[in-house]
Each structure stands twice: as structure tokens, then as C-alpha cells.
Amino acid sequence: MTRSVGRIFSGFRCFGSLPFGNPPLKTQCSSVLFRTTSERTLMHALPKIFGRKPRDFSLPNSSWGKEMMQLYNHYNRLSKETTEGQEDHGEQWTRLPSYNRTLKYATGGVYLSKIIQSKARLFTRNIRDPGASFEYVIFFRQDKLKCACIFQAGHLLEGAPGHVHGGAIATMIDTITGTHASLLSAPVMTANLNINYRSPIPLGSTVLIESILDKEDGRKRYISCRVTSTDGSKLHTEATGLFLSISVSHLLKR
Numbered sequence: 235m236t237r238s239v240g241r242i243f244s245g246f247r248c249f250g251s252l253p254f255g256n257p258p259l260k261t262q263c264s265s266v267l268f269r270t271t272s273e274r275t276l277m278h279a280l281p282k283i284f285g286r287k288p289r290d291f292s293l294p295n296s297s298w299g300k301e302m303m304q305l306y307n308h309y310n311r312l313s314k315e316t317t318e319g320q321e322d323h324g325e326q327w328t329r330l331p332s333y334n335r336t337l338k339y340a341t342g343g344v345y346l347s348k349i350i351q352s353k354a355r356l357f358t359r360n361i362r363d364p365g366a367s368f369e370y371v372i373f374f375r376q377d378k379l380k381c382a383c384i385f386q387a388g389h390l391l392e393g394a395p396g397h398v399h400g401g402a403i404a405t406m407i408d409t410i411t412g413t414h415a416s417l418l419s420a421p422v423m424t425a426n427l428n429i430n431y432r433s434p435i436p437l438g439s440t441v442l443i444e445s446i447l448d449k450e451d452g453r454k455r456y457i458s459c460r461v462t463s464t465d466g467s468k469l470h471t472e473a474t475g476l477f478l479s480i481s482v483s484h485l486l487k488r
């Protein structure tokens with residue numbers, strides 16, 4: 235259970251975040267993510283083909299409403315970057331950067347081109363219009379192995395009139411729990427998601443999505459998750475998920 239911040243975040247940075255610029259991280263990534271010699275070779279070749287400064291979608295933009303900003307500021311005050319040299323708040327969160335693609339260019343030859351598509355974009359980050367769909371930021375608390383996500387649901391996510399589509403809620407749950415599982419043992423795939431919708435989420439509103447690790451068993455990570463109003467008083471959705479850690483070669487199977 236006990237893992238260093240470095241190992242956990244190297245896993246996250248390798249699979250979900252760019253750039254891959256830090257040499258010590260590359261070595262850690264190799265051991266965490268890539269199990270075969272060809273996978274390790276691929277890992278060392280990757281930094282050369284990634285852009286240096288991709289847009290970080292988890293930072294505030296003009297569409298973020300008052301509630302979203304208030305909660306963001308709350309967690310940001312408790313985050314590593316801002317608490318260094320300041321008083322200890324007793325809990326320490328880390329904001330997770332978020333990009334619209336995991337792998338940027340399809341220039342890596344036959345092996346890479348099987349998984350990299352130049353037009354591929356992360357489902358939750360593929361609408362350019364700020365505020366139209368998924369606006370969210372995820373924070374991770376390493377000592378408790380839990381995630382907190384602030385999610386503002388835009389007008390393109392309508393399901394029942396005036397409310398957020400159940401598939402969009404499921405997408406966010408998969409994203410938070412999947413990211414959470416990836417932080418523990420990237421890369422992973424969702425094997426099972428169970429969702430109970432308890433009360434509808436008004437379109438345009440901001441909610442809090444919190445996930446915790448329930449159990450680890452070999453390659454399996456069991457993670458549960460609750461979607462509530464930002465003050466926690468109203469329960470919107472509850473879910474449990476099972477994530478299986480995989481080898482990168484699993485993604486090459488057709």
C-alpha cells in the first residue's frame with residue numbers, strides 16, 4: 235500500500251500527462267509501466283516525439299462559475315505547489331494536470347502507429363468551446379489515496395430536460411475512478427462499473443466527485459465513488475468500479 239509520491243506520480247505522468255521531460259522519471263516509468271524490452275525501448279523513444287507544452291485543461295477558464303472557482307481555490311490552497319513554505323494544513327492535495335490526448339503524434343513507426351492516431355482526443359477534453367461540456371479538475375490526496383474532482387456540467391451534456399445525461403455522469407465517474415486506479419498502477423482498463431443514480435444533476439451546476447480505494451488484489455483495484463452537491467449535503471450518484479492493470483501490449487491486441 236505504501237508507495238512514494240515519486241512512484242505514483244511517475245505512473246500518472248507517464249501514461250496520462252505530458253511532457254516526458256524529466257530523466258529520473260523516465261527510469262521510474264520504465265519499471266512501473268513497461269514490462270518488455272520493446273516496451274522499455276518505446277518508452278525511451280517517446281520524449282523525442284512529444285510536444286513540450288500542451289494545454290493543461292485542468293486550469294481555470296472564463297466559463298468556470300463561482301462554485302467551481304470557490305472549490306478549486308479551496309483545494310488549490312491545500313495543494314503542494316501553494317503550501318510549500320506555508321503553514322501545514324494537515325491534508326495535502328495535488329492538482330492533476332489534464333491534456334486532450336495521451337499520445338500526440340503518429341510518427342513512431344509501425345509499433346507506435348498501432349496505438350497512436352493523430353486525430354485521437356480524450357473524450358472529455360475534445361470540445362473547444364469553454365464551458366460547453368466537461369469542465370473539471372481532479373485533485374489527489376496521497377496519504378489517504380483518494381481523489382476529489384470538481385465538475386461543472388455544460389449545456390451539451392443534457393439528458394433529461396434541464397439535467398445532465400446519465401452517460402455523461404458515467405463518463406466522469408469512469409474518468410475519476412480510472413485516473414485514480416492509474417495513479418496506483420498505470421496503465422489500467424475499466425473491467426466493471428456499477429452506478430446508482432440517486433438524484434438528477436441540474437445542467438450547468440457544479441458537483442463534487444470523490445473516489446476512494448476500497449481494495450487491492452493483485453492486478454485488481456476496487457474503487458468507489460460518490461457524486462454530491464459541492465457542500466456534500468445532496469447525494470446525486472454512487473458507483474463502484476473494478477480496474478485491471480494491464481501490460482501496454484494489451485492495447486496492441488486486435
Ligand SMILES: CCCCCCCCCCCCCC(=O)SCCNC(=O)CCNC(=O)[C@H](O)C(C)(C)COP(=O)(O)OP(=O)(O)OC[C@H]1O[C@@H](n2cnc3c(N)ncnc32)[C@H](O)[C@@H]1OP(=O)(O)O
Nearest residue numbers: 245246249250408409412413416417420423424425426478
Ligand atoms: C495515469 C493516469 C492516466 C490518466 C489517463 C487519462 C484519464 C482518463 C481516464 C479514463 C479512464 C477510462 C478507462 C476506460 O474507459 S478503459 C475502456 C473500457 N474498458 C475496456 O474496454 C476493457 C475491455 N476489457 C478488457 O480489455 C479485459 O477484459 C480486461 C483488461 C478488463 C481484463 O482482461 P485480462 O486478460 O487482463 O484479465 P482476465 O480476463 O484474465 O481477468 C483477470 C482477473 O480479473 C477478473 N475480471 C476481469 N474482468 C472482470 C469483470 N468485468 N468483472 C469482474 N471480474 C473481472 C477475472 O475474473 C480474473 O480474476 P481472477 O480469476 O484472477 O481472480
